[in-house]
Amino acid sequence: MAQINENFLKLQKNYLFVDIAKKVNAYKTAHPDAKVIRMGIGDVTQPLPLACIEAMKKAVEEFACKETFHGYGPEQGYDFLQEAIAQNDFAPRGIKLDASEIFISDGAKSDTGNIGDILGLNNTFGVTDPIYPVYIDSNVMAGRAGDYQADGHWSNVYYMPCNASNNFVPEIPTKKLDFVYLCYPNNPTGTVITKAELKKWVDYALANDCLILYDAAYEAFIQDESIPHSIYEIEGARKCAVEFHSYSKTAGFTGVRCGYTVIPREVMATTSTGEKVSLNQLWLRRQCTKFNGASYITQRGAAAIYTPEGKKQVKSVIDYYMSNAKLLRSALTDLGIQTFGGENAPYIWFKTPNGESSWEFFEKMLNEANLVSTPGVGFGPSGEGYIRLTAFGQHEDCEEAVSRLKNWLK
Numbered sequence: 001m002a003q004i005n006e007n008f009l010k011l012q013k014n015y016l017f018v019d020i021a022k023k024v025n026a027y028k029t030a031h032p033d034a035k036v037i038r039m040g041i042g043d044v045t046q047p048l049p050l051a052c053i054e055a056m057k058k059a060v061e062e063f064a065c066k067e068t069f070h071g072y073g074p075e076q077g078y079d080f081l082q083e084a085i086a087q088n089d090f091a092p093r094g095i096k097l098d099a100s101e102i103f104i105s106d107g108a109k110s111d112t113g114n115i116g117d118i119l120g121l122n123n124t125f126g127v128t129d130p131i132y133p134v135y136i137d138s139n140v141m142a143g144r145a146g147d148y149q150a151d152g153h154w155s156n157v158y159y160m161p162c163n164a165s166n167n168f169v170p171e172i173p174t175k176k177l178d179f180v181y182l183c184y185p186n187n188p189t190g191t192v193i194t195k196a197e198l199k200k201w202v203d204y205a206l207a208n209d210c211l212i213l214y215d216a217a218y219e220a221f222i223q224d225e226s227i228p229h230s231i232y233e234i235e236g237a238r239k240c241a242v243e244f245h246s247y248s249k250t251a252g253f254t255g256v257r258c259g260y261t262v263i264p265r266e267v268m269a270t271t272s273t274g275e276k277v278s279l280n281q282l283w284l285r286r287q288c289t290k291f292n293g294a295s296y297i298t299q300r301g302a303a304a305i306y307t308p309e310g311k312k313q314v315k316s317v318i319d320y321y322m323s324n325a326k327l328l329r330s331a332l333t334d335l336g337i338q339t340f341g342g343e344n345a346p347y348i349w350f351k352t353p354n355g356e357s358s359w360e361f362f363e364k365m366l367n368e369a370n371l372v373s374t375p376g377v378g379f380g381p382s383g384e385g386y387i388r389l390t391a392f393g394q395h396e397d398c399e400e401a402v403s404r405l406k407n408w409l410k
Contacts, residue, residue, distance in 0.1 A: 007143045016133050016378040017041050023363075024372055037397045037404075039328075039389045040372040042187070042346070044252045046320060048301070049313035052251060055304035059297040070296040075288045077104025077260070081299045084306040085260060089245070095232045101264050101280060103287060104294050104302075106257040108217045108246035112181075113138040115213060115242065115261075117290075118282040119269065123178035126158035128170045130188055130379030130386070132215070135181045152381040161382040162189065164351075168340065169197050176208045182231075183215035185222060188379045188388040189349040190325075190341015192227045198234050205240035211269065211279075212237070217246040217259070221318055222344045238264040242279065249321075249346065249392070251305050251314050258294050258302045321346045324398040325391035331402040335409050346391040349376070353409065358384055369408040371401055 014022075020040050028036060047053075062068035076082075082099035090097050105111045113134045121144050127135055136154065139145040146156030153159060158177055160170035168191035173180070182201065184193040205212050212231065219229040231237045246259035253259075263283050268276040287293075294302075304310045329342035338351040352361040358375035365371050365387070376386030391398070 005141070005143075007141050010140050010145075010148060011137060012148070015137070016374070019378075020362075020372070020374065024366065027366055034370050036366075036370045036372060037393065037401050038372040039391075039393060039398075039401060040374045042249065042390045042392055044249060044254050044321075044392045045394050046252055046317050048252045048256070049305065049310055049317065051304040051307050051310035051313055052301040056297050056301040059300035062296075073293045073296050073299075075291055075293040076100075076284060077102065077293065078296065078299050081260075081303045084303050085245075088306040090230065090232065093230060093233055095230060097232075097262060097264070101262055103261045103263065103283060104299060105259050105261060105287075105291070106294050107248055107253075107259040108215060108244040108261075109134055111244050111259065111261045112213065112215055114286070114290075115283075116142050116144065117286050118279060119179065119211075120272075124156070124158065124176075126160055126173055126177045126180040127380075128162050128182065128186070129159045129381060130162065130376060130383035131181065132183060132187050133379065135213075136380075152377070152384075159381070162186075162191075163382055164338065164340070167191070169193055172200055172204050177210050179211035179213060180205075181213045181215065183217075184228075185218040185345035186341075186347075187215075187218065187345075188347055188374065188376065188383065189386075190343075190345035190347035190388075191349070192222065192224070192344045194226070195228050195234065198228055198231060202231070202234045202237050202240060206236050209270075210240065211267070212241040214241050214243045216243055218249060218345050218347075219245070220250040220314070221322060221346055223322065224344055227344055232262070232264075239266045239268075242267060247302055247305065250318065251302070251310075252317065253298075253302070256298055256301060258298045320395065321391045324393060324395060327398055327402055328389055328391060331405055335406065337409070342391065348389040348391065350387055350389070352385050352387055355385065358386060361387055365408075369404045371404060 079099055082102045085102050086097045116138055145154040162168040162170050168189050214231040231241045243262040247253035263280045265280050267279045269279055270276055305314055325342040325346055328348045329339055332339040332350050340349040342348040358377040362373055362375045365373055374388040376383030
C-alpha cells in the first residue's frame with residue numbers, strides 16, 4: 001500500500017477560509033432571511049476591464065482558424081506578456097528585466113506555495129507574523145516547518161511579530177536565516193514598508209546569503225508615491241530576491257487566474273557542498289516539468305491591462321475599491337477603534353474592542369450585524385485580537401456595512 005506524506009497530517013484541520021465559509025453557511029441556513037455582507041475573503045466584485053474582455057474574445061476567435069490556432073504554449077509564458085510586464089511594471093521605475101526573468105503563472109498563491117520545490121528541506125526560514133497562511137502551510141507540507149505548538153507557532157519557523165508598536169514592520173532577524181517571506185503592501189494588515197526599511201532587509205540578505213521571497217501582489221493599490229512598488233527598486237535586490245505578482249485584485253482575475261514571478265539571473269542558492277546554482281534555471285526546469293503554463297487566452301487578456309485603455313480601466317477599478325477602503329477606515333476610526341491599512345492597500349486591520357478574541361468578535365459581528373470578517377488570529381499568533389476587512393465588495397454594500405457597524409458598535 002502506498003504511504004502518504006505525513007507532513008499533511010500536521011496541518012490544521014481546515015484552511016482558514018474554509019472554516020469561515022462553513023460558519024457563514026451555517027448561519028445563513030439558520031437565518032435564511034438575513035442579508036449577510038461578506039468582507040472576509042479577498043474576492044473581487046467588479047467586472048473585468050473591457051480591454052481585457054475584448055482581447056480575450058479576439059484570442060478565442062483565433063482558435064477557430066487553423067492559421068491562428070494555438071496548441072501548447074511556453075510554460076514560462078508568452079513573450080508578448082513578458083515584454084509588456086518588463087516595459088510597464090518595471091522599466092518606468094528604473095528596473096531593467098529580461099523576459100527570461102519573468103515567469104507567467106496562474107497566480108501568486110500558486111507560486112508562493114510552489115517556490116519551496118526548489119529549496120532544500122534543511123533551510124531555516126522566517127515569516128512575518130501575522131502572515132498569509134500559504135507561506136506557512138506550504139512549508140508544513142514540505143516538512144520544513146517542524147511541529148505545531150500549543151501557542152500557535154511552528155517549532156522550526158522563525159517568527160517576526162508585526163504590530164502597532166513596530167508599525168507592522170518586522171525587526172531584522174538576530175540570527176542567520178536562509179530565506180524569509182515579506183509581503184508589502186501587506187496581507188492581512190494592509191500596511192506598507194518604506195524604501196529605507198526595505199533597504200535594511202536587502203542589506204541583511206546580502207550580508208547573510210539570505211533569499212527574500214517578496215510578495216508584491218497588492219503593489220498596484222499603493223497611493224503614496226514614496227512607497228516602493230518592487231523590491232528591485234532597492235540596490236542589490238537583484239542578487240537576493242524573488243518577487244511575486246498577481247492580476248487577481250488589480251484587474252479582477254480571481255476567476256481567470258494569472259500572475260507572474262520574477263527571478264533575476266543573479267539570484268543564487270547553494271548545494272550541500274557549496275556549489276552556487278541559479279534559481280532562475282531551477283524554476284524554469286520546475287515549471288517545464290510540473291506546469292503547463294497559463295492559457296493563451298488568459299495571457300492575451302493580461303497583456304491588454306498594459307494598453308492605454310486597459311491602464312485607465314484598471315485604475316478606475318482600483319480607485320473604486322480604495323474608496324471602499326477609505327470609507328471603512330474612516331468609520332472605524334470615528335468609532336474610536338485602533339485601525340490600520342486601507343490607505344495603500346485594500347485591507348483594513350483593526351483591534352477588537354474590549355480585548356475580545358478574534359474568533360469571539362468574528363462570531364458576534366456575524367450574528368449581531370450580519371457582517372463577515374476574517375479573524376486576525378487565523379493569520380498567525382500575533383493576529384490575535386485583530387480583525388481583517390476587505391474593500392473588494394460593492395460600494396452599496398460597503399455603505400450598508402458602515403451603517404451597521406456604527407449602529408452596532410455604538
